[in-house]
Amino acid sequence: MNAQAYRPLTVAQTLARGIVGLAKAGDSPRSDALQLLAFVLGRERSWIVAHGETFLSKPQAEKFAGLCDVRAGGMPLAYILGTVGFYGREFTVNEKVLVPRPETEHLVDEALAHVKARVNPSLPKQFVTVLDVGVGSGAIACTIAAENANVFVEGTDTSSAAIKVAQHNARRLNVIGRCRFHYGSLASPVGDRQYDVVVANLPYVPSADVPRPPESAGFEPREALDGGPDGLAAYRQFLPGAPGLLKPGGMLLLEAAPPVFDELAVLVGRAFPRLDFEVCEDYAGLARYVKLVTPE
Numbered sequence: 001m002n003a004q005a006y007r008p009l010t011v012a013q014t015l016a017r018g019i020v021g022l023a024k025a026g027d028s029p030r031s032d033a034l035q036l037l038a039f040v041l042g043r044e045r046s047w048i049v050a051h052g053e054t055f056l057s058k059p060q061a062e063k064f065a066g067l068c069d070v071r072a073g074g075m076p077l078a079y080i081l082g083t084v085g086f087y088g089r090e091f092t093v094n095e096k097v098l099v100p101r102p103e104t105e106h107l108v109d110e111a112l113a114h115v116k117a118r119v120n121p122s123l124p125k126q127f128v129t130v131l132d133v134g135v136g137s138g139a140i141a142c143t144i145a146a147e148n149a150n151v152f153v154e155g156t157d158t159s160s161a162a163i164k165v166a167q168h169n170a171r172r173l174n175v176i177g178r179c180r181f182h183y184g185s186l187a188s189p190v191g192d193r194q195y196d197v198v199v200a201n202l203p204y205v206p207s208a209d210v211p212r213p214p215e216s217a218g219f220e221p222r223e224a225l226d227g228g229p230d231g232l233a234a235y236r237q238f239l240p241g242a243p244g245l246l247k248p249g250g251m252l253l254l255e256a257a258p259p260v261f262d263e264l265a266v267l268v269g270r271a272f273p274r275l276d277f278e279v280c281e282d283y284a285g286l287a288r289y290v291k292l293v294t295p296e
């Protein structure tokens with residue numbers, strides 16, 4: 001028999017090999033292998049699980065092996081698949097945008113609760129307005145727009161590639177009519193407009209801690225992660241102008257991480273000297289975001 005001959009493998013065998021190959025590439029080799037195989041075969045994950053005896057064609061097997069190698073090299077799964085789940089919806093992503101993280105869903109929850117409280121039932125046509133500073137893929141902005149039809153969302157980004165992704169996602173989720181994305185730094189594109197909710201997930205990783213490949217986050221855009229020497233360069237620039245962006249009774253939500261909260265609290269306190277604010281935790285019990293509401 002020709003040693004080069006292709007020996008067909010079943011779905012179950014291929015999956016098992018994929019899991020072994022991905023074991024060093026992250027903490028979810030089974031889930032990653034399953035998603036990659038579903039992607040290659042153009043099937044749902046449930047189909048893969050139920051059709052373990054089906055044989056793969058040679059091109060399918062080769063494509064799967066190639067993608068497993070890319071993933072094993074550290075490339076985030078979301079970039080390979082071109083999509084990621086966030087708040088129960090699928091978002092398009094590419095290497096120009098940060099991969100939305102599950103912990104960012106807390107900010108969406110907070111924003112949605114505030115939006116709901118501010119919708120005036122006697123004026124249903126009057127939009128509640130939300131600004132997402134550093135909109136990236138549009139995960140936060142588009143989710144808020146998709147969850148509440150009374151919201152009008154604006155987003156800014158210094159990356160025109162990111163704005164294209166956000167627009168694509170807004171179109172995909174059918175909310176483009178209630179979303180505007182502006183190219184520019186922080187809140188500068190929106191002038192003196194004021195919002196019911198301002199949300200920001202600006203870069204907050206200290207430069208020295210920004211991951212490098214083969215760590216998965218090392219494949220993400222550095223400008224979305226690198227917050228300068230102490231991680232707070234972007235928030236330091238943004239916060240002095242933040243009070244002017246909020247309507248009376250408006251909510252400010254800022255994502256960050258435990259190492260920067262002491263200093264971030266100082267910056268927030270300086271920008272809003274007479275206001276109390278909360279540092280809230282994420283699913284893992286880690287400090288994750290600042291929440292503040294201005295007086296009515």
Ligand code: GLN
Pocket residue numbers: 101201202203204205217224225226255257
């Ligand atoms: N949560 C991201 C990370 O730790 C950082 C996101 C950000 O800097 N805004 O990789």
